[in-house]
Amino acid sequence: MHDYSIDNHPKEKILFVLAFLAISLAPILNSIVQNILKTLGASAGWSFAPIAAIPVFGLFGFLYWIFNKYLWRISMLRTFLLVPDLNGKWAVEGTTTLKNGKEAEYNWNGVFTITQSWSKILIHLRASQSASKSVSASIHLEDSVGYRLLYHYENEPTADQPQLKKHAGSAELLFDLEGLTADGHYYTDQHRNTVGIMKLKRSKNDN
Secondary structure, eight states: OEEEEETTOOHHHHHHHHHHHHHHHHHHHHHHHHHHHHHHHHHHTOOOOOOOOOOHHHHHHHHHHHHHHTGGGSHHHHHHHTOOOOOEEEEEEEEEEEETTEEEEEEEEEEEEEEEOSSEEEEEEEESSEEEEEEEEEEEEETTTEEEEEEEEEEEEOTTOTTSOOEEEEEEEEEETTSSEEEEEEEEOTTTOEEEEEEEEEOGGGO
């Protein structure tokens, strides 16, 4: 997975809140743990020895991990964060419209898999002849329209396609606000020299 950028994203505010929580909670947790140990030690006849304090940075790391992996996916939070939850599998129908500068009409289909956290994303597309994965991406909200995803990718042909070459490309997709469908276009570098369109539909199991 790699980083991705988001327009008007309040990342600094989120990090400040997490740091503030860590600084505020660390002494409270330390006090609670020490009191519990003292109580247990007194009832069991143990001699109490002071324990190492829970470090603020350790607590911050834990809070960040929880937020980055799970909490950001809460619908109300995502509205504030301006981040769509694109995790899951998408059925793709594509059409190559230009090849080597000439009009074409080659239809293909595949499976689009997006793995996303608050800070990172990986976009993987598997078709019959090749597979590609993203190397960079950005997302921005278009008010009342949807979320626009732009990403660059590297494509590797399957072993049974010797006539195809490894290449790079870019794609732009507009996802609806409900995160159920998307459509857009892609184009490849000089090694493939194609332009096409894609339509995505989220798999039912990932709704």
